[in-house]
Amino acid sequence: xxxxxxxxxxxxxxxxxxxxxxxxxGYPGGATLxxxxxxxxQKRIKHILVRHEQGAIHAAEGFARSSGKIGVVCVxxxxxxxxxxxxxxxxxxxxxxxxxxxxxxxxxxxGNDAFQEADITGxxxxxxxxxxxxxxxxxxxxxxxxxxxxxxxxxxxPVLIDLPKDILxxxxxxxxxxxxxxxxxxxxxxxxxxxxxxxKVVSLMADSKxxxxxxxxxxxxxxxxxxxxxxKLIKKTGFPCTNTLMGLGCFPALDKQFIxxxxxxxxxxxxxxxxxxxxIIAVGSRFDDRVTGNLSKFSPYAKKIHIDIDPSxxxxxxxVDISLIGDVEKIAxxxxxxxxxxxxxxxxxxxxxxxxxxxxxxxxxxxxxxxVNYPIKPQHAIERLYEITKNxxxxxxxxxxxxQMWAAQYYKxxxxxxxxxxxxxxxxGYGLPAAIGAQIANPGKLxxxxxxxxxxxxxxxxxxxxxxxxxxxxxxxxxxxxxGMVRQWQELMHGGRxxxxxxxxxxxxxxxxxxxxxxGLKATKSSEIDGAIKDMVKIKKPVLLDMVVDQKENCFPMIxxxxxxxxxxxxxxxxxxxxVNEEGMVLV
Amino acid sequence: xSDQKITKHTIxxxxxxxxxxxxxxxxxxxxxxxxxxxxxxxxxxxxQKHSRIIIVTSGSQIIIDQIISSLEGLIQVHKVIDLTSxxxxxxxxxxxxxxxxxxxxxxxxxxxxxxxKAKLIFESLKNLAFxxxxxxxxxxxxxxxxxxxxxxxxxRTGLIAILKD
Numbered sequence: 001x002x003x004x005x006x007x008x009x010x011x012x013x014x015x016x017x018x019x020x021x022x023x024x025x026g027y028p029g030g031a032t033l034x035x036x037x038x039x040x041x042q043k044r045i046k047h048i049l050v051r052h053e054q055g056a057i058h059a060a061e062g063f064a065r066s067s068g069k070i071g072v073v074c075v076x077x078x079x080x081x082x083x084x085x086x087x088x089x090x091x092x093x094x095x096x097x098x099x100x101x102x103x104x105x106x107x108x109x110x111g112n113d114a115f116q117e118a119d120i121t122g123x124x125x126x127x128x129x130x131x132x133x134x135x136x137x138x139x140x141x142x143x144x145x146x147x148x149x150x151x152x153x154x155x156x157x158p159v160l161i162d163l164p165k166d167i168l169x170x171x172x173x174x175x176x177x178x179x180x181x182x183x184x185x186x187x188x189x190x191x192x193x194x195x196x197x198x199x200k201v202v203s204l205m206a207d208s209k210x211x212x213x214x215x216x217x218x219x220x221x222x223x224x225x226x227x228x229x230x231x232k233l234i235k236k237t238g239f240p241c242t243n244t245l246m247g248l249g250c251f252p253a254l255d256k257q258f259i260x261x262x263x264x265x266x267x268x269x270x271x272x273x274x275x276x277x278x279x280i281i282a283v284g285s286r287f288d289d290r291v292t293g294n295l296s297k298f299s300p301y302a303k304k305i306h307i308d309i310d311p312s313x314x315x316x317x318x319x320v321d322i323s324l325i326g327d328v329e330k331i332a333x334x335x336x337x338x339x340x341x342x343x344x345x346x347x348x349x350x351x352x353x354x355x356x357x358x359x360x361x362x363x364x365x366x367x368x369x370x371x372v373n374y375p376i377k378p379q380h381a382i383e384r385l386y387e388i389t390k391n392x393x394x395x396x397x398x399x400x401x402x403x404q405m406w407a408a409q410y411y412k413x414x415x416x417x418x419x420x421x422x423x424x425x426x427x428x429g430y431g432l433p434a435a436i437g438a439q440i441a442n443p444g445k446l447x448x449x450x451x452x453x454x455x456x457x458x459x460x461x462x463x464x465x466x467x468x469x470x471x472x473x474x475x476x477x478x479x480x481x482x483x484g485m486v487r488q489w490q491e492l493m494h495g496g497r498x499x500x501x502x503x504x505x506x507x508x509x510x511x512x513x514x515x516x517x518x519x520g521l522k523a524t525k526s527s528e529i530d531g532a533i534k535d536m537v538k539i540k541k542p543v544l545l546d547m548v549v550d551q552k553e554n555c556f557p558m559i560x561x562x563x564x565x566x567x568x569x570x571x572x573x574x575x576x577x578x579x580v581n582e583e584g585m586v587l588v
Numbered sequence: 589x590s591d592q593k594i595t596k597h598t599i600x601x602x603x604x605x606x607x608x609x610x611x612x613x614x615x616x617x618x619x620x621x622x623x624x625x626x627x628x629x630x631x632x633x634x635x636q637k638h639s640r641i642i643i644v645t646s647g648s649q650i651i652i653d654q655i656i657s658s659l660e661g662l663i664q665v666h667k668v669i670d671l672t673s674x675x676x677x678x679x680x681x682x683x684x685x686x687x688x689x690x691x692x693x694x695x696x697x698x699x700x701x702x703x704x705k706a707k708l709i710f711e712s713l714k715n716l717a718f719x720x721x722x723x724x725x726x727x728x729x730x731x732x733x734x735x736x737x738x739x740x741x742x743x744r745t746g747l748i749a750i751l752k753d
Binding site for chain 2: 125316
């Protein structure tokens with residue numbers, strides 16, 4: 001039995017090592033000096049020095065989402081900790097497992113308004129799955145192991161541990177507690193599902209004439225095996241499948257049963273199929289307002305089955321007929337086994353009319369756009385990026401806005417954990433640091449941050465991090481000089497009064513990149529797209545490609561806020577002003 | 589959505605008696621826009637360090653279910669019981685009411701207190717104070733009657749109840 005005497009900071013590191021942590025994203029400061037001193041003396045954990053704490057936490061998110069492991073962050077007290085709040089909220093909304101270690105002023109000074117003091121457990125309570133303030137070094141090791149358990153068990157999420165400096169300096173024993181069976185008294189999420197409801201689900205599936213699978217980020221969180229078994233199940237049933245923004249990649253986009261993303265900027269066929277469906281099988285998805293549109297007109301004819309690990313997701317927005325609480329992988333396997341017993345699913349004629357109907361919707365070619373040489377259409381740029389990189393098992397991150405939606409529409413994801421985007425919180429500036437995390441988790445792989453110029457500007461100090469660690473991240477800026485999604489809403493809903501959505505004085509992105517020792521490229525005409533992308537991919541160093549695109553292009557299809565799935569707009573020709581009612585105007 | 593009828597529910601939440609547990613529970617209510625009509629907290633098991641929080645809230649059945657499953661998801665929460673939908677005792681509340689004495693009202697005040705089975709816990713030349721444990725309706729009625737007879741000040745604990753089984 002190990003029982004090593006060491007200080008609190010060393011206990012922290014030993015616990016992390018015992019939990020398998022190899023990478024720590026962070027930024028030092030006064031309160032965390034003992035941790036950084038302990039880091040200096042060891043070689044098992046590699047610290048990645050970011051340039052802003054928000055970068056650390058998004059990098060940890062990118063690391064977690066691209067690897068399925070827990071991302072770990074270490075920042076100092078006060079401003080170091082508060083700079084992480086956005087990232088914690090982001091991880092909480094998207095259910096990403098993180099451990100955030102924050103320094104704190106010594107226990108005796110807590111509450112004294114000491115230098116760099118912030119009540120970070122108070123501040124982060126609503127945006128963490130759980131948080132701790134460690135007030136006794138005896139509880140330190142147990143707390144860290146418990147935090148790892150909580151972050152990944154059930155619905156994952158961020159857990160924050162606040163570490164006062166005196167605790168980090170105090171001597172105590174490290175006991176390797178994780179090697180014994182620690183019991184976690186009251187947090188035991190339900191993972192298994194009862195077989196009677198599986199039978200009910202399968203009989204509903206067999207009776208359905210217009211079924212649809214609607215799969216979300218929960219499938220990705222459940223692990224690669226969950227995507228595999230769910231894909232097998234969907235293939236076996238022959239049902240159409242739509243994915244949420246968070247779920248892209250959990251069912252292969254190239255499969256003929258995939259009918260695209262659904263929701264506000266989802267495909268015409270996916271949204272119409274949801275609207276007309278008689279059976280929705282929601283898997284690891286949460287009926288988010290971006291997905292459902294107007295709730296009172298949402299899928300009026302459908303029976304709804306909801307598979308989710310979080311009981312509080314059930315009936316939150318939409319009342320469902322059957323709920324199955326548990327791990328997606330286990331439930332999908334149970335349904336698959338039951339489906340195999342039934343003969344019904346071998347007869348492809350059952351769904352013939354439904355697929356004919358879907359094929360009719362697909363004829364609208366809702367993602368079509370007009371290609372011209374100048375200016376570059378943003379859709380064209382992303383479509384070419386996909387075509388050129390599709391065989392390279394790419395990892396894609398994004399900022400938030402039009403470019404994010406175009407990336408979701410035109411980049412096809414065939415595997416889970418390849419797509420990292422801020423879904424729930426919609427955090428601009430997510431893309432660049434998330435790409436750092438994804439690259440560190442997947443050395444040698446091609447990681448591309450498809451970013452907007454405005455999103456990029458929010459966290460671009462991380463170019464310095466990319467340069468320091470020689471990370472071959474590719475930054476693909478879809479540059480239209482506007483906060484494009486804001487401009488689009490102003491055009492469609494505010495009479496074209498473009499209030500504060502234009503970015504004057506953008507930097508010269510090529511020179512900016514070069515100043516960080518990053519290769520800068522630029523394309524302004526469609527004829528230059530392929531060459532620029534091929535150069536970007538070929539260069540083994542970090543590259544920033546400034547893709548200067550049409551300033552006026554809007555993102556379609558679009559379900560205006562407050563509208564229903566079948567009120568989707570296909571393009572600028574569709575009248576919008578009268579489709580947004582007063583109720584819709586107040587929605588975000 | 590059906591089940592839109594708003595009803596009152598008394599919910600018992602057994603939590604770890606540790607910092608942040610109450611804040612998490614209350615934060616869930618304020619953060620998600622649920623009402624708290626009444627709240628009580630006290631340690632109930634010193635050995636295991638458990639406290640019981642009893643919250644009276646109101647909402648449609650869907651909202652109540654949502655509240656319960658969200659509470660159950662909190663790490664520091666052991667057990668959540670919707671006392672209103674289970675076989676529980678009538679709800680009780682303890683109140684202390686102080687009344688300033690006006691000339692010639694002493695007997696009236698004491699008679700009312702006797703009728704409501706309120707216990708005199710303090711008496712001076714200026715003030716009287718009573719303790720009453722009863723249903724909220726009876727306590728309200730008692731307070732209403734005293735209010736006519738003098739200036740009053742009230743402290744109440746909030747509702748509690750317990751499962752019968």
